[in-house]
Amino acid sequence: MAAGIEHFQNNELESARAAFESARAAGLNSDSLIYNLGVVYYRLGEFELAANAFSDLLNTGNNKLAEYNLGLVAKAAGDLDEAAFWFNRAASESAPEKIRALATLQLEERKQKASSELSPIPxxxxxxxxxxxxxxxxxxxxxxxxxxxxxxxxxxxxxxxxxxxxxxxxxxxxxxxxxxxxxxxxxxxxxxxxxxxxxxxxxxxxxxxxxxxxxxxxxxxxxxxxxxxxxxxxxxxxxxxxxxxxxxxxxxxxxxxxxxxxxxxxxxxxxxxxxxxxxxxxxxxxxxxxxxxxxxxxxxxxxxxxxxxxxxxxxxxxxxxxxxxxxxxxxxxxxxxxxxxxxxxxxxxxxxxxxxxxxxxxxxxxxxxxxxxxxxxxxxxxxxxxxxxxxxxxxxxxxxxxxxxxxxxxx
CATH class of the missing domain: 2.40.160.40 (monomeric porin ompg)
Structure with a gap:
């Protein structure tokens, strides 16, 4: 997994992906590995695979982080309604303060775009x-x-x-x-x-x-x-x-x-x-x-x-x-x-x-x-x-x- 992180830090996304996938295939299934794999998929534009990875974290202690990232994935894929659903969940009172602030910022950005007369139609x-x-x-x-x-x-x-x-x-x-x-x-x-x-x-x-x-x-x-x-x-x-x-x-x-x-x-x-x-x-x-x-x-x-x-x-x-x-x-x-x-x-x-x-x-x-x-x-x-x-x-x-x-x- 350390090799994957090093590749990711050097922006070698395909190499990072291969390293993380090899680690998971070998039996390593930690929250950290799944999260890093989801981020790599997201950066590569593999939105469905990214959503699958973050979904695996929904029943863990990192569920609010997973919800926020699912919102980012849906937004990048063009599904703004789905993105708003996940950002609203990540902005709940039970979320860590930093994640709640980031999710709230995303929701405010959407409201501003919706109220703008020049806002493009998805x-x-x-x-x-x-x-x-x-x-x-x-x-x-x-x-x-x-x-x-x-x-x-x-x-x-x-x-x-x-x-x-x-x-x-x-x-x-x-x-x-x-x-x-x-x-x-x-x-x-x-x-x-x-x-x-x-x-x-x-x-x-x-x-x-x-x-x-x-x-x-x-x-x-x-x-x-x-x-x-x-x-x-x-x-x-x-x-x-x-x-x-x-x-x-x-x-x-x-x-x-x-x-x-x-x-x-x-x-x-x-x-x-x-x-x-x-x-x-x-x-x-x-x-x-x-x-x-x-x-x-x-x-x-x-x-x-x-x-x-x-x-x-x-x-x-x-x-x-x-x-x-x-x-x-x-x-x-x-x-x-x-x-x-x-x-x-x-x-x-x-x-x-x-x-x-x-x-x-x-x-x-x-x-x-x-x-x-x-x-x-x-x-x-x-x-x-x-x-x-x-x-x-x-x-x-x-x-x-x-x-x-x-x-x-x-x-």
Whole structure:
């Protein structure tokens, strides 16, 4: 540990990090080591790792020091509401005088900025531009392959701005846009636009939220769906079972869908419940998710034939990322989705015989990914995805692979 302190005093942050992490891996787990490791992570801009380290001190005699530093980490990460929460705790009467004074100073600084007419609105933005190859654009069975495969260009942009902030409340405006264009198969071009407004409130150990949103999707330049949605959520920064370095989020959502011209069969409603969790380790990150969906659409009927567009779905997903170095990350993701449609399909087969059966799909998906950080804002990423959909109705069986390389930025 002494070597780590010496490296830190010489501003050799990477060497200090390596020394402190080696000491912890060897079994040393003192409050001093954890604190120094948190400070190094903070100085390196590794805010999540810094928060995990300081969180480990919350149940020790240095809890007020940990709360103050968690406020600094949240402030540096741009989460001013979270920062205010920790500074308020660090400014309590039970805190040591020096820490209380520092935390109070941070809170006063925030009040002054909030009262200033020139105070900037906290905001963030994300943009990603990628290109890739899709070997089954139409998602059709191999036996009925249309030969539709080819390259694509993909754009994703998202942003948010906190237009109102109080002691425990935040009002946030959000937007997102997505586009995938196939130069050789333009009738499969897809576009999506979404806007929303969220209210976030600090409640107990976590944060509750409500979002109202509007989205519009297009397929082959034609309006596909317009959705009016509402989300309710609650997130805690330390899951009760998993412990420090974790976060959990539960949410329920509902939406009303209006199909575009020619897509009226998609009119209806959908309902969703989701449980997400994350656990951070020194070099590993594990994300898990369970999602339940139910659809109540108008469905599609033409003469004797009928197609249900109202599935009930259950999805489980697991993602693991590993930090190879300060700049390089690799990861793997896997998911399984079970879908059962509300009413039996009635479709003519190739012999002209009307088949009646309820559609049941099982979809497995795996993804390999890698990311290399170019700077504090920009990184490049590569991704390969394989999807295998097995259905009791053979016409819905398919396999699909996509590969892409792109650049992304966070502002």
């Amino acid at each position: 905001w963030m933005a994300y943009v990603s531009l990628a290109g890739g190859y899709d070997d089954n654009i139409a998602s059709v069975p191999e036996s009925g392959s249309s030969g539709r495969e080819g390259g694509f260009a993909e754009l994703l942009a998202a942003g948010s701005a906190d237009v109102y902030q109080a002691k425990t409340s935040t009002v946030r405006l959000e937007s997102a846009a997505y586009s995938r264009q196939y130069p050789s198969e333009s009738d499969f071009d897809t576009d999506f636009l979404q806007i929303g407004a969220s209210w976030l409130e600090r409640m107990g150990p976590g944060r509750a939220g409500m979002t109202l949103g509007l989205s519009q999707s297009w397929f082959d330049s034609e309006a596909l769906e317009r959705t009016y949605r509402m989300d309710l959520s609650y997130q805690v920064d330390q899951c009760p079972v998993v412990g420090t370095g974790s976060r959990c989020r539960v949410s329920v959502s509902t939406g009303v869908v209006e199909g575009g011209d020619g897509f009226e069969a998609y009119d209806g409603q959908w309902y969703q419940a989701r449980l997400k969790g994350r656990k951070d380790f020194t070099q590993w990150r594990v994300d898990a998710q369970y999602r339940w969906d139910m659809n109540a659409r108008d469905d599609m009927e033409a003469g004797e034939q009928f197609v249900s567009l109202s599935p009930q779905r259950n999805l489980v997903e697991l993602a693991v990322r590993y930090k190879v170095s300060q700049r390089w990350n690799v990861g793997v993701e896997g998911s399984y989705r079970y879908s059962r449609y509300a009413d039996p399909h009635r479709l003519f087969d190739s012999r002209g015989v009307l088949e009646i059966d309820r559609r049941v799909d099982q979809r497995a998906q795996g993804t390999l990914l890698t990311e290399y950080v170019l700077s504090a804002r920009w990184s490049v990423r590569g991704e390969w995805m394989f999807r295998d959909n097995q259905s009791n109705l053979a016409r819905y069986d398919y396999r699909r692979q996509t590969a892409l390389v792109g650049i992304e930025g966070v502002f």
